Amino acid sequence: MALVSEFLGQLTLSYGGEAEPKFPTVVPARDFDPARDAARIDTAIKTKGVDEQTIIDILTRRSCEQRKEIAFEYERYAKKDLVVALKGALSGSLEALMLGLMKSTAEYDASELKASMKGLGTDEETLIEIVCSRSNEEMMVIKRVYKDMFKKELEKDVAGDTSGNFAKLLLALVETRRDEPSNVIDYVKIDEDARCLYEAGVKRKGTDVATWISIMSQRSVPHLQKVFERYKSYSPYDMKESIRKEVKGDLEKSFLTLVECFENKQLYFANRLSEAMKVKKPIRKHIQKQLQRQHHLQCSDDGSLMLI
Template identity: 40%
Template sequence: MTYRGSIRPFANFNAKSDADFLGRAMKGMGTDEDAILMLLAARSNDQRQQIKAAFKKACGKDLVSELKSELGGLFESLIVALMTPPISYDASQLHKAIKGAGTNDDVLIEILASRTGAQIKGIIKVYKKEFGGKLEKDICGDTSGHYQKLLVILLQGSREEEVDESKIEKDAKDLFAAGEGRFGTDEEKFITILGNRSPEHLRKVFDVYKKLCGSDIEDSIKGETAGNLENLLLAVVKCVRSVPEYFAEGLYKSMRRAGTDDDALMRIMVSRSEVDMLDIRDSFKKMYGASLYTTIQEDTSGDYQRALLYLCGGND
C-alpha cells in the first residue's frame, strides 16, 4: 500500500538536536512560534515522542508543559494534539466527550465508527491506563437504548474479516424487512448487521439492498431512525463506503457552518495527518469542488491556520 498521510517521518532525524532547537525557540523574551511550528509539523508523531524524551533528558523538563506555557489559544491546542500519541489522543478525546458537561456524541460517533478494530482495542487499553476507568462502562453511563447497543458492539473491535457470499442476499433482505418493509423499525437487525459484518461484505449488501429497495440504505436509515442512533448508523455506513469521504464531509461541516467548529477541524486534521489525509483532500475536492487548503485559508487565521495548512500537506 502506498503511504497516504500528509506528514511523513523526517529523513535526517536527530531527536537531540531537535530538542535543543525547541529549547532555543522558547528561551528569552518572546517565543519563536514559527520555528516551533516548522519543526513539529515536519516530524512524524513517533519522532515527536523521541524529541519529547530527548528534551526531558537534556533539560529535565516536560516539553508539552513548556510548550503550553509559551503558546496560547487554538495554536497551543493544536501543537499539544500533535505532541500526543495517536491512540492517547483518541482516548483523551473520548474521555473529554464523556466526562465534560453533557456528552459530545459527535466525538463518540466519529471515533468509534471510523477506527479499525485494532485501534479500538488500543484505545480501550490506553483509556484504562490514563483515566483509570473502563471506556465501555463510561460510555454506557452516558448513553442509552439502541444507540448505546451499537456503540458497545463497535467497542468490541471485532468486525468479521471476510465476505460471506451466502449471507449477502439474506442480510440485504433482513435490512429491508427491518426498515422499509414493515410498520415500525427493527433496530436490532440494523445494529447487528451494520455493527458486525466486514466493510467489504457490507458494500455488497448495500448494492443488493439498492436493487431490492430502489433506494440507498442511507435513505432508509434517515427515514426509519432518528437522533444519535441515526447519526451513528449513517457514520458506520459512510465509513464502510469510504473513510476519506466520511472525513472530507466532517471537515466541510466543521468550516462551512456559522462559525468554525475548531474542535472537529483540529481533531480530524491531527488524527488523519499520518493515515489518509491525501485521500481526504482528493475526496474533498471531488465532493465540494473546492480545495481543502483554500477552504482552511478562508476559515482560519494566524499560526493556527499555518499549522493546519501544513497538516493538509499542500494545495491541490
C-alpha cells in the first residue's frame, strides 16, 4: 500500500473548471533516453528484492509513446519482453498498475470490457463507465483491438451479457453512429430534440426509452450540450433530474454517465476518482482502476500522459 500511496502522491489532482491549461501534469519527459531507461529498469528488476521505486519513477513519468520506446529498447537490451519481466518482478496492485501503464489505452479498455463480462455475472459499473464515456473514435479503436485480442466482436459479447433497454442503449453506443460535430448550429433541430426528450420522458406516463436512446447515441456532443440547455425551457427538471425520475438501475446509471460526460468529461472522471478516494476499504483496486481509466482520457494526441 505504501508504494501505491506514493504513486498517488505523485499525481496532481484537480477538479476541472480551473484556469487553463487544466490537465497535463505528466508530460513527455525531456532529455528522454529510452536506452538509458531500459537499462535502469533492467538493473532495478535484477536488484535483490526489486528496486520498485526506480520502476515507478521511470514508468509513471514518461508518456505512453515513451513507454513504448522503453519497451522496445528493453527487449533489445535484455532480450526479454518488458511486460513479462515486470510481471515476474512485481506483484499485487503495483504490478497491475505498471502493466496497465504499458498497455495502449484501447488495449486497456478492451481488456477491462472483457473482464467486466467474463464468467458469471457482469461488472455493470465498468461496462457503463467505458461504453458511456468513450468517444466514437475511441470506441472504433476499442472494437478493433477487442476483436484482435479476443477473437470476438464486442457487440456480440455486450449483447450476450446484458438485456432489455440497458442492452439497447449500450449496443447503440457501441455501434458508433454519433454525428460528427458540425460548424453549423442547427437551432431548429436543437429545439426539436429538446422537445422530443421532454415528450418521451417527463411529459408522458412511462418513458419512451427508444427515443432517448436514439437522440443520445446519434447526436454530436456539442449539439447535445445545447439540447440539454434548451431542454430546461420545456421541462421543470433538468436532464439529469429527469433521468433520475424516469428510469432506474443500470439504465439510469448509463444515461447519467452519458449526460455527465457530454457536459464535462474531465469533471466526470475527477468526480469518479474523488469518490474512489473516499471509500475506506477495499480502496486499492478501485483507485487503481480509476487511475488507469484516467490515463485513457488523458492520453493526448501527442501521446503525453495526462492525469487530472
